[in-house]
Structure formats: structure tokens, C-alpha cells
Amino acid sequence: MELTSEILSLIRKTSTEIPNDIRDALKNAKEKETNSISKNILSNILENIELAKKESTPICQDTGVPIFYVKSHNSYSQIELRRIINEAINIATTGISLRPNAVDCLNDKPIGNKPIIHFEESAESSQIEIELMLKGGGSENVSGIYQLPNTELNAERNMDGVRICVLDAVFKAQGKGCPPYIIGVAIGGTIEETASLSKKELMRSLNDVNKISELKMFEEQMLDDINLLGIGPMGLGGKTTVLGVKVNSGIRHPASFFVGVSISCWCLRRQSICLN
Amino acid sequence: MLKLKTPFSQEDILKLNVGDVILVNGTIFTARDKAHKYLLENYAEQIKGGIIYHCGPLVKTINDNMNKRDNNNYIIISAGPTTSSRMNQFTPAIIEKYGIKAIIGKGGMDSKVLDSIKGRGVYLSAIGGLGALYAKLMKVKCVEKLEFGMPEAIWELEVKDFPVIVTMDAKENSIYDSVQQASKKRFLKLIGAKFQGI
Numbered sequence: 498m499e500l501t502s503e504i505l506s507l508i509r510k511t512s513t514e515i516p517n518d519i520r521d522a523l524k525n526a527k528e529k530e531t532n533s534i535s536k537n538i539l540s541n542i543l544e545n546i547e548l549a550k551k552e553s554t555p556i557c558q559d560t561g562v563p564i565f566y567v568k569s570h571n572s573y574s575q576i577e578l579r580r581i582i583n584e585a586i587n588i589a590t591t592g593i594s595l596r597p598n599a600v601d602c603l604n605d606k607p608i609g610n611k612p613i614i615h616f617e618e619s620a621e622s623s624q625i626e627i628e629l630m631l632k633g634g635g636s637e638n639v640s641g642i643y644q645l646p647n648t649e650l651n652a653e654r655n656m657d658g659v660r661i662c663v664l665d666a667v668f669k670a671q672g673k674g675c676p677p678y679i680i681g682v683a684i685g686g687t688i689e690e691t692a693s694l695s696k697k698e699l700m701r702s703l704n705d706v707n708k709i710s711e712l713k714m715f716e717e718q719m720l721d722d723i724n725l726l727g728i729g730p731m732g733l734g735g736k737t738t739v740l741g742v743k744v745n746s747g748i749r750h751p752a753s754f755f756v757g758v759s760i761s762c763w764c765l766r767r768q769s770i771c772l773n
Numbered sequence: 774m775l776k777l778k779t780p781f782s783q784e785d786i787l788k789l790n791v792g793d794v795i796l797v798n799g800t801i802f803t804a805r806d807k808a809h810k811y812l813l814e815n816y817a818e819q820i821k822g823g824i825i826y827h828c829g830p831l832v833k834t835i836n837d838n839m840n841k842r843d844n845n846n847y848i849i850i851s852a853g854p855t856t857s858s859r860m861n862q863f864t865p866a867i868i869e870k871y872g873i874k875a876i877i878g879k880g881g882m883d884s885k886v887l888d889s890i891k892g893r894g895v896y897l898s899a900i901g902g903l904g905a906l907y908a909k910l911m912k913v914k915c916v917e918k919l920e921f922g923m924p925e926a927i928w929e930l931e932v933k934d935f936p937v938i939v940t941m942d943a944k945e946n947s948i949y950d951s952v953q954q955a956s957k958k959r960f961l962k963l964i965g966a967k968f969q970g971i
Binding site for chain 2: 534537538541542544545548549552554555556557558559560593596597598600605606607635638650651652661664665668671672673674675722725726727728729731732733734762763764
């Protein structure tokens with residue numbers, strides 16, 4: 498029961514509080530904007546963040562799909578952890594921390610919420626580390642997977658091709674997924690691995706510096722390039738279209754070259770707990 | 774800021790221009806994908822000449838066994854806009870059938886919608902992710918089709934000074950179109966320029 502209530506607090510916190518790195522990036526973006534509509538949008542966003550935190554109310558009515566990343570020692574049963582997470586999700590749904598967002602595709606019936614849980618084994622025996630992202634649907638709809646080469650975009654199998662894919666995804670998204678966006682990119686892998694790895698990049702702090710120097714450079718250039726598009730906050734024009742771009746590169750099959758582009762709205766809700 | 778009361782008159786609509794910020798007062802109806810289909814297959818007298826809000830609110834129900842029409846049974850917790858483009862396909866027909874005066878949403882709508890609001894309607898943008906703040910300005914008057922699920926139901930809301938931006942007006946102007954056209958030029962220029970890093 499103790500673990501259930503810890504996870505329940507994690508869900509509540511994730512739904513009602515924006516991480517500091519995102520909030521700070523939004524503040525910087527507000528300072529940079531010169532046009533009154535986009536500046537005003539960003540100050541309203543910041544006001545909403547403060548209000549939601551103060552009143553412990555979900556920041557956005559779309560409390561998203563709960564995605565858990567659990568790192569635990571093999572002495573903990575994954576079946577039991579899954580049961581506890583499901584229990585906490587059900588309590589949070591009844592207790593209005595989460596909107597019932599799961600719909601059965603076959604009969605279109607609402608069925609509460611269904612978390613996605615990724616497990617990883619940890620060598621550290623005494624701790625369980627649980628990260629949670631509540632992933633909004635609007636920005637999920639503008640995310641996608643590209644295959645290189647792409648003749649339509651004139652994109653080849655190299656980093657420039659990757660850059661073109663990311664630009665294309667944001668250009669097509671325009672204001673539909675609530676910019677300024679945070680973008681997770683994964684290069685390589687099989688199709689499901691690419692999608693999953695690009696989503697995981699969204700868990701990195703905006704302040705986290707990529708350890709691979711080529712990717713660090715690439716992330717910086719992507720940020721500058723995308724912000725030249727001028728799509729701006731909520732797609733109404735402005736200097737800030739993205740707050741951060743995070744990239745992970747892996748292994749590919751010789752025949753394949755996938756590029757995963759996971760897009761998050763400005764309201765990137767991610768928090769973590771570490772339990773002893 | 775201009776305050777407008779529902780129902781909006783033809784004069785109200787025609788004096789609005791893209792870029793104006795207005796405060797909406799009165800009654801609005803939430804409707805998403807499922808509700809749009811329902812509204813086309815059935816008739817709902819109460820939304821005639823009204824305002825549709827693309828929104829799937831998070832609502833607290835005080836008592837599950839209480840009368841669904843009792844507005845004291847529901848409290849809006851978080852209620853920002855959802856992406857409007859999903860409703861593009863239904864909107865011209867909805868406007869025709871019900872004489873909808875205004876649509877509130879986010880992300881903008883397509884050229885067919887811009888055509889169908891010409892001379893008679895506006896598209897108003899609320900800011901995505903402002904659910905907590907907007908909830909303070911809204912009260913539930915009634916709910917229909919709750920069996921569609923909380924986000925998909927048709928919530929009749931009483932709003933007070935709900936701030937929205939005119940982004941598509943009755944004179945064929947759309948801020949989204951201008952932003953997209955300008956960004957397209959930059960996009961084409963950017964994908965022509967090669968990445969020099971690796």
C-alpha cells in the first residue's frame with residue numbers, strides 16, 4: 498500500500514507540476530518574443546503553470562497516456578509492480594488527477610486509463626527508480642517515423658537527411674500540437690524500437706548535454722533551424738517553436754534507416770521518484 | 774478588450790478581425806469528434822446559432838447517482854481546447870445545419886471551414902494547455918451524451934470573460950494560413966541548405 502501511495506503522489510505531481518527546466522525555458526522564450534500575441538500566450542502559459550501548482554489541479558485537461566519507466570532489482574516482482582501501478586492509476590482516475598483517456602478501439606467504449614510500463618533491471622538492490630511521463634494526445638498525433646532515403650524530401654541516409662525529417666515533422670505539425678514543442682529524435686533501430694527510443698529522449702532534462710559531440714552539435718543546430726520556421730507559440734507566429742531537441746543514435750539493419758520524431762507539447766509532464 | 778455576450782449577432786461577427794482578443798460571456802457547448810457525428814445524425818435545438826468549443830474537459834462528479842441534468846453535480850477541474858483540425862471534415866455541415874456563429878479551439882482549421890464561415894462566423898483560438906486557468910471561468914449548465922465518455926460528451930458551459938483570440942475571421946483572413954505560408958518559404962530554404970556538422 499505504501500508503494501501505491503508513493504506512485505499516486507508521483508502521478509498527482511506529474512499532472513499538476515511542470516518540471517523546472519521546461520518552466521525556465523518558457524520564461525526565456527517569453528523574454529525573447531517581440532510580438533504581442535506570442536508574448537501574451539507565453540505569459541498566460543506561465544500563469545497557468547503557477548495556478549495549477551498552487552491549487553494542485555491538472556495543468557491540462559488532457560492528462561495524456563501514462564508512460565512509466567521502472568528500474569528495479571530482480572528481487573522485485575515485475576508482475577507485482579505492474580499490479581501496483583495499475584492500482585495507483587485507477588485511484589488517480591477516480592480522484593480526478595487523471596481524465597479517463599483509454600478508449601477500446603473495437604467498441605469505442607471509455608475504459609478509464611491504461612498505463613504503458615517499461616521495465617529495466619537494476620544492479621542496485623535497495624532502490625526502485627520510477628519515472629513517469631503523461632503524454633498528451635495532440636502532440637502525439639503530429640509525431641511520426643520516417644524512412645531514409647526519402648525522395649519526396651530529397652533526404653539521404655545521413656545526418657542531413659535526419660535534419661530534413663525533423664524539420665518536415667515540425668513544419669507539418671504547425672500549431673496543432675501546442676508549440677513551443679520539445680522534440681525527441683531516435684536514429685536507427687527497428688520500427689518499434691525507434692519510436693520507443695525517440696519517446697524516451699523526452700525524459701532528458703533540457704539542460705542535459707549530449708555526451709556524443711556530433712549529436713550535441715546536431716541538437717543545437719536543430720534547435721536553431723526549427724526556430725527559424727517562425728511557427729511560434731500555439732502556431733500563431735513567433736521566435737520560439739521549440740524549447741529543446743534531444744537526439745539518440747543507435748544501430749540499424751543495413752537495409753533500414755529509421756528516424757523517429759516524438760513531439761511533446763510545451764506541457765511536458767515528466768517527474769520521477771527513487772524509493773529505498 | 775472587447776466583451777461579447779452569447780448569442781453573437783451578425784454585427785458582432787462582422788466587426789471582428791484576426792488578431793483581436795475578446796472576452797466571451799454566456800453559453801458555449803463542448804464538442805469533439807464523436808459529438809460532431811452525433812450532432813449531424815441527430816438534431817440538438819439548443820446549439821442553434823450558438824458557439825462550439827473543441828474541448829474534452831476534466832470534470833469532477835459529486836455524486837454518480839444524481840440526476841445528470843443537475844448542474845450542481847459537476848465541477849470543471851481543467852478545460853482547455855483540443856486540436857480543431859480533427860473536426861475539419863464535419864464543420865462545414867455543422868455550420869450549415871445549426872448556423873453556428875463561432876468555434877473555439879486550437880491549431881486552426883482548413884480552407885473549407887474558412888469558406889463556410891465567410892460572412893457569418895469566426896474561429897477563435899484558446900491557448901492549449903491552459904486547462905486549470907480556464908476552468909476558473911466556467912460552470913457546467915448541463916451535460917448530454919455522457920455515455921460517449923467524459924471528454925467526448927457535450928458539456929453546456931456558462932463562461933465568464935473567457936479570453937480568446939480571433940484567428941480566422943468572416944472576411945477570409947486566417948492567421949494560421951499566413952504563418953504556414955511564411956514558414957513554408959523558410960522550410961524550403963532550410964531543407965535546401967545542407968547540415969555541415971558530420
